[in-house]
Amino acid sequence: MAETVLTNTGQSHTRAKGWRGITADWSSDQRAFKNVSWGKAMMWIFLLSDTFIFGCFLLSYMTARMSTTVPWPNPSEVFALEIAGHHMPLILIAIMTFVLISSSGTMAMAVNCGYRRDRRKTAILMLVTAAFGATFVGMQAFEWTKLIMEGVRPWENPWGAAQFGSCFFMITGFHGTHVTIGVIFLIIIARKVWRGDFDTERRGFFTSRKGHYEIVEITGLYWHFVDLVWVFIFAFFYLW
Secondary structure (H helix, E strand, C coil), rough: CCEEEECCCCCCEECCHHHHHHHHHCCCCCHHHHHCHHHHHHHHHHHHHHHHHHHHHHHHHHHHHHHCCCCCCCHHHHCCCEECEEECCCCCHHHHHHHHHHHHHHHHHHHHHCCCCHHHHHHHHHHHHHHHHHHHHHHHHHHHHHHHHHCEEEEEECCCCHHHHHHHHHHHHHHHHHHHHHHHHHHHHHHHHHHHHHHHHHCCCCCCCCCCHHHHHHHHHHHHHHHHHHHHHHHHHHHH
């Protein structure tokens, strides 16, 4: 048995009843991916695999923190700065988070300008995003330097549980590496956009079809993912 149903576009197609119909419904999303470019599909697959990696790291962090018998360091003390004689907890982390979240806004605007083929604005906004990312990495390097000078190591920690150092350096370092790679790619793609490679279809790496700025959107997917991961790291390390 079968029944006729209307799609969102007004077209009709025959849908089987029973289990065959349910199976067809569950597999119908394959139609949405038939027109997706290879580059965008591969980026989604990469981000999915990266999600599992970051998820394993954060689960390991939670396991180490909840299983240790030694008190875990207080983030408000470990990540505090002395500014003009005032003790300011988490001030650097708040600025880092603001900078990275702001970069998502400029990246979203760059993608929007890419859709409209506004070459100049797209390149400028991507460079602004790269500057935000570089600023974040610079502040993270300062944070690492401060903790190392205060005696934090992957195998020891003057404020409590020794696992803190290894968890912190591994997870924030892995994320910082992602941000650094993103900054490099943003600069490369911004340069190609500025030169008009996507308008003239100039041969080279990452050049899509003539008139298409899809690589800007793909880069944006990666950058938004990096920003989203930082939200979880911020919550787990600095607020918990």
